[in-house]
Amino acid sequence: MEILITNDDGIYSEGIFALYDSLRKAGNVTVVAPDTQRSAVGHAITLTDPLRVTEARRRGKFFGYATSGTPADCVKLAIRALMKKKPDLVFSGINLGANMGYNVLYSGTVSGATEGALFGIPSIAVSLDTFIKPDFRCAAAFAVKLASSAARNRLPAGTLLNVNIPAVPAGRIKGVSVTRQSRTLFSDRFDKRTDPHGQTYYWLTGSLNQKDASPDSDLTAVSRNRISVTPLQFDLTDYKFVTELENWKF
Amino acid sequence: MEILITNDDGIYSEGIFALYDSLRKAGNVTVVAPDTQRSAVGHAITLTDPLRVTEARRRGKFFGYATSGTPADCVKLAIRALMKKKPDLVFSGINLGANMGYNVLYSGTVSGATEGALFGIPSIAVSLDTFIKPDFRCAAAFAVKLASSAARNRLPAGTLLNVNIPAVPAGRIKGVSVTRQSRTLFSDRFDKRTDPHGQTYYWLTGSLNQKDASPDSDLTAVSRNRISVTPLQFDLTDYKFVTELENWKF
Numbered sequence: 001m002e003i004l005i006t007n008d009d010g011i012y013s014e015g016i017f018a019l020y021d022s023l024r025k026a027g028n029v030t031v032v033a034p035d036t037q038r039s040a041v042g043h044a045i046t047l048t049d050p051l052r053v054t055e056a057r058r059r060g061k062f063f064g065y066a067t068s069g070t071p072a073d074c075v076k077l078a079i080r081a082l083m084k085k086k087p088d089l090v091f092s093g094i095n096l097g098a099n100m101g102y103n104v105l106y107s108g109t110v111s112g113a114t115e116g117a118l119f120g121i122p123s124i125a126v127s128l129d130t131f132i133k134p135d136f137r138c139a140a141a142f143a144v145k146l147a148s149s150a151a152r153n154r155l156p157a158g159t160l161l162n163v164n165i166p167a168v169p170a171g172r173i174k175g176v177s178v179t180r181q182s183r184t185l186f187s188d189r190f191d192k193r194t195d196p197h198g199q200t201y202y203w204l205t206g207s208l209n210q211k212d213a214s215p216d217s218d219l220t221a222v223s224r225n226r227i228s229v230t231p232l233q234f235d236l237t238d239y240k241f242v243t244e245l246e247n248w249k250f
Numbered sequence: 251m252e253i254l255i256t257n258d259d260g261i262y263s264e265g266i267f268a269l270y271d272s273l274r275k276a277g278n279v280t281v282v283a284p285d286t287q288r289s290a291v292g293h294a295i296t297l298t299d300p301l302r303v304t305e306a307r308r309r310g311k312f313f314g315y316a317t318s319g320t321p322a323d324c325v326k327l328a329i330r331a332l333m334k335k336k337p338d339l340v341f342s343g344i345n346l347g348a349n350m351g352y353n354v355l356y357s358g359t360v361s362g363a364t365e366g367a368l369f370g371i372p373s374i375a376v377s378l379d380t381f382i383k384p385d386f387r388c389a390a391a392f393a394v395k396l397a398s399s400a401a402r403n404r405l406p407a408g409t410l411l412n413v414n415i416p417a418v419p420a421g422r423i424k425g426v427s428v429t430r431q432s433r434t435l436f437s438d439r440f441d442k443r444t445d446p447h448g449q450t451y452y453w454l455t456g457s458l459n460q461k462d463a464s465p466d467s468d469l470t471a472v473s474r475n476r477i478s479v480t481p482l483q484f485d486l487t488d489y490k491f492v493t494e495l496e497n498w499k500f
Contacts, residue, residue, distance in 0.1 A: 044292040050445075051454070149499065185368065195300075203300050229495065234486065236483060236484065237481065249399065
């Protein structure tokens with residue numbers, strides 16, 4: 001099995017190392033990832049600049065291709081220019097921090113997997129629900145299980161899996177829940193500050209504004225120490241509103 | 251009516267000027283847009299850098315706020331830091347080039363409107379289907395009609411409108427179609443080149459790989475010289491696949 005790994009925390013992050021070490025048990029792994037952190041880049045791609053590719057090393061050995069692009073760029077570059085064979089699976093992660101609710105719209109991790117699904121390849125985004133002292137072992141082990149599940153079963157063309165792992169030791173994981181994207185928003189605000197040269201700047205901050213505690217949401221599953229697996233698709237059409245919209249007088 | 255305008259082509263682009271001149275007939279307009287081109291940034295937001303805001307002038311007069319951020323950043327900044335009142339409507343555009351099919355995933359224009367919808371504000375993305383010698387008049391006039399339609403009718407919370415305008419004179423527009431996002435993909439490829447210093451770089455290119463000519467698609471409408479209005483939403487859950495996924499052995 002040919003497996004492509006990307007992420008948005010950058011090719012030298014602990015999360016991608018853990019995923020790589022684990023997925024090597026499942027197949028032949030190629031890593032193509034951003035040369036630096038690209039969090040919250042959403043589904044950005046690079047059109048107006050050239051992309052650079054360098055070889056990244058780990059413990060003195062070739063590890064993968066570091067690119068100047070976004071996770072979506074990395075997947076395109078891997079498939080169209082760097083890999084000899086089209087991958088059978090695309091993994092993105094393991095991300096530092098969960099990607100649940102409307103945050104999936106901003107997530108570079110999810111967009112790496114979305115790009116794989118746009119190529120018709122079974123694709124999986126994996127995120128760990130912590131920013132502090134991450135232990136990726138449980139997430140990495142689950143990724144191997146998922147690789148084998150995805151090979152055995154069939155993901156419909158255009159569907160990807162968004163996986164969020166609770167940050168607790170393996171023994172405290174209560175199971176796996178198939179969930180839906182929760183309706184949970186951040187309440188944004190901006191810190192308005194002055195730089196050393198007297199100029200104003202703004203810095204985005206904010207906290208999670210929990211709104212969706214229903215039993216089938218991704219957030220609920222993770223808060224109950226369950227692994228959340230959400231199937232996502234990328235036809236954004238609001239079919240329920242089409243008929244009403246047809247009655248608008250334009 | 252308080253109207254916020256953003257775009258992804260940058261605050262000094264002809265498309266945003268045309269939209270501004272037109273929407274001033276419908277309400278009090280505030281412009282907050284990127285200080286330079288941010289095409290294909292998707293739903294990127296800026297977390298690891300501060301955001302700068304400068305006053306942009308046009309014909310010697312204050313025109314709006316130019317920011318160092320993405321369209322989504324601009325909408326957040328406008329609502330949380332720059333505008334005194336929350337806007338009643340958010341417009342994004344007029345974009346140079348259509349945003350149809352899976353391209354909506356990459357579109358900074360659409361993400362500006364998505365961000366408005368995330369705030370619960372009726373939001374509309376407007377794009378013109380050409381990159382060459384654009385005439386924005388028809389698109390700008392339709393935006394005013396839409397502003398009044400959106401005020402009269404009600405967009406459900408979490409739904410935005412993605413509008414694509416054929417690049418033909420007003421007299422040749424055949425009408426308005428409510429459409430769905432087409433399943434149309436680009437066939438990407440990379441030009442592999444060598445820079446003047448002997449280093450390799452890659453540049454993304456490709457052409458539209460038309461796959462979805464069904465009568466209700468956005469692409470079909472525009473190809474028939476009809477204005478395409480697609481309702482979009484941002485719950486990406488693939489509800490149809492949930493039950494099958496629950497049968498996977500994880």
